[in-house]
Amino acid sequence: MRIEKHPILTFETKKKINFTFDGQSFIGYEGDTIQSALHACGIKKLSESIEHHRPRGFYCAIGNCASCDMTVNNQPNVRTCITLLEEGMVVLSQKGKGVL
Amino acid sequence: MMTNKELIIIGGGPAGLTAAKMAAEAGCQVLIIERSPALGGQLIKQTHKFFGSELTYAKTRGFDIAKLLIDDVMKFKDKIEIMCDATVVGLYPNHEITVYQKGVYSKFKATAIITATGASEKFLAFENNDLPGIYGAGAVQTLMNLYGVLPGQSIVMVGSGNIGLIVSYQLMQAGVKVKALLEAAPKIGGYLVHASKLRRLGVPIYTSTTIKKAIGKDFVEQIETVELNEKWEMVSGTEKLIDVDAVCISVGLSPLHQLLSMAAVEMKFVNELGGMVPLINENHETSYPNLFVAGDVIGIEEASSAMIEGYLVGLIAANRIGYHHPHYETLLQSYHDQLSNLRSGPFGAKTRIGLAKLRGETHAR
Numbered sequence: 046m047r048i049e050k051h052p053i054l055t056f057e058t059k060k061k062i063n064f065t066f067d068g069q070s071f072i073g074y075e076g077d078t079i080q081s082a083l084h085a086c087g088i089k090k091l092s093e094s095i096e097h098h099r100p101r102g103f104y105c106a107i108g109n110c111a112s113c114d115m116t117v118n119n120q121p122n123v124r125t126c127i128t129l130l131e132e133g134m135v136v137l138s139q140k141g142k143g144v145l
Numbered sequence: 146m147m148t149n150k151e152l153i154i155i156g157g158g159p160a161g162l163t164a165a166k167m168a169a170e171a172g173c174q175v176l177i178i179e180r181s182p183a184l185g186g187q188l189i190k191q192t193h194k195f196f197g198s199e200l201t202y203a204k205t206r207g208f209d210i211a212k213l214l215i216d217d218v219m220k221f222k223d224k225i226e227i228m229c230d231a232t233v234v235g236l237y238p239n240h241e242i243t244v245y246q247k248g249v250y251s252k253f254k255a256t257a258i259i260t261a262t263g264a265s266e267k268f269l270a271f272e273n274n275d276l277p278g279i280y281g282a283g284a285v286q287t288l289m290n291l292y293g294v295l296p297g298q299s300i301v302m303v304g305s306g307n308i309g310l311i312v313s314y315q316l317m318q319a320g321v322k323v324k325a326l327l328e329a330a331p332k333i334g335g336y337l338v339h340a341s342k343l344r345r346l347g348v349p350i351y352t353s354t355t356i357k358k359a360i361g362k363d364f365v366e367q368i369e370t371v372e373l374n375e376k377w378e379m380v381s382g383t384e385k386l387i388d389v390d391a392v393c394i395s396v397g398l399s400p401l402h403q404l405l406s407m408a409a410v411e412m413k414f415v416n417e418l419g420g421m422v423p424l425i426n427e428n429h430e431t432s433y434p435n436l437f438v439a440g441d442v443i444g445i446e447e448a449s450s451a452m453i454e455g456y457l458v459g460l461i462a463a464n465r466i467g468y469h470h471p472h473y474e475t476l477l478q479s480y481h482d483q484l485s486n487l488r489s490g491p492f493g494a495k496t497r498i499g500l501a502k503l504r505g506e507t508h509a510r
């Protein structure tokens with residue numbers, strides 16, 4: 046969900062960006078990170094933990110904790126909270142360590 | 146391939162930006178490396194008006210201060226080079242660094258380095274604390290104030306320091322229901338003005354209460370709270386369930402020391418400063434010559450002190466490289482004075498004691 050009304054900030058409508066997450070099509074906006082776009086679409090579970098396969102979401106949103114790592118365009122362990130969304134990105138939730 | 150630079154600044158928050166401006170003003174060539182897509186550090190997500198002195202833009206909203214500092218840097222286009230979306234992943238004692246940017250690693254060597262990487266949010270231990278939907282307060286701020294995305298619809302805030310109080314208010318401004326604010330201590334941690342504002346808006350603040358566990362399968366749907374006695378033990382029978390779709394953790398920050406630890410500079414654990422911090426001299430220089438530090442990375446404080454430290458260290462580092470600022474002596478004195486001024490009041494006590502401990506002064510007060 047996106048903020049519609051805010052007393053201090055204004056959010057202009059920006060250009061749409063198409064991407065896929067686990068094979069499904071989604072839309073984000075210019076300026077989004079992969080993680081903010083997914084969250085706005087209601088996706089909270091980004092990946093699974095390496096050993097116990099517990100669901101993983103983001104935690105710090107500034108690139109510190111690795112909790113938001115996903116596979117993007119075939120590259121594993123991408124910090125999705127600081128990586129800007131780009132047209133046509135193929136985003137996959139990561140189960141395990143990720144294969145290079 | 147190795148690229149040589151005069152001064153490299155790691156981190157483009159208030160400390161890094163002010164350091165860059167001052168060093169460039171002295172004549173130095175500077176490279177700023179910033180991990181996020183944008184410069185400004187913590188400031189770009191702060192929608193409230195800042196406290197502090199006029200020199201450090203008090204009463205201006207955080208994101209507007211960021212704009213001012215970025216404008217200052219942009220005035221030195223011929224001197225300051227900026228790499229965003231670029232993370233320093235290695236810092237070595239010979240002033241070499243490794244940078245990761247968009248899938249590519251590159252190496253740089255500098256005459257001097259300023260580390261201004263800021264801080265990271267602490268985690269809190271409780272059952273299921275790794276469920277999606279449990280976020281740091283800074284993360285929630287980033288999501289709403291920077292990207293315009295709501296973290297959830299009904300939230301519980303854990304921690305009543307200034308950040309917990311301010312972010313709760315910002316959540317309400319964005320239209321999120323703050324169901325409760327929990328504080329483990331018997332008293333509210335932050336300023337009472339902020340707490341009263343929340344109470345007036347109907348947010349219940351429960352002191353001596355903490356989160357016992359989070360409940361949910363793929364993401365948090367409910368939390369269980371519990372009261373604490375004077376010995377900070379959980380009082381059984383006081384458990385309560387609250388339905389939420391997000392939990393916000395605001396239990397403090399600790400300096401982002403990993404890079405410095407990697408460079409094997411001398412470090413020390415100082416509780417008052419937030420955790421592991423590098424030993425420094427009065428020039429903000431670490432045990433490794435020409436490796437300087439500024440801002441929250443040497444102790445959790447404020448944007449105002451981060452900015453003054455940045456100016457100070459930028460001045461000193463440029464001088465070391467051979468660029469003597471025309472007003473070096475006056476500025477140096479003025480920044481030292483401003484810093485001790487900032488830390489002189491009751492709210493500066495923690496930093497004062499912490500810094501004294503860091504310098505090994507035994508009679509720290």
Ligand SMILES: Cc1cc2nc3c(=O)[nH]c(=O)nc-3n(C[C@H](O)[C@H](O)[C@H](O)COP(=O)(O)OP(=O)(O)OC[C@H]3O[C@@H](n4cnc5c(N)ncnc54)[C@H](O)[C@@H]3O)c2cc1C
Binds near residue numbers: 107187261
């Ligand atoms: C909710 C909240 C309210 C606040 N209110 C106030 C207030 O009213 N008044 C006030 O004075 N202060 C306030 N502060 C504190 C203030 O924001 C911080 O003290 C200040 O931002 C610290 O500046 P800094 O430059 O040291 O670090 P930061 O602002 O954290 O900047 C560090 C930068 O370094 C980058 N970085 C980190 N690691 C790397 C790496 N490896 N490679 C490249 N880049 C890296 C980060 O991305 C970041 O941009 C508030 C903070 C919060 C969270």
Ligand code: FES
Binds near residue numbers: 102104107111127
């Ligand atoms: S959420 Fe912490 S690194 Fe992305």
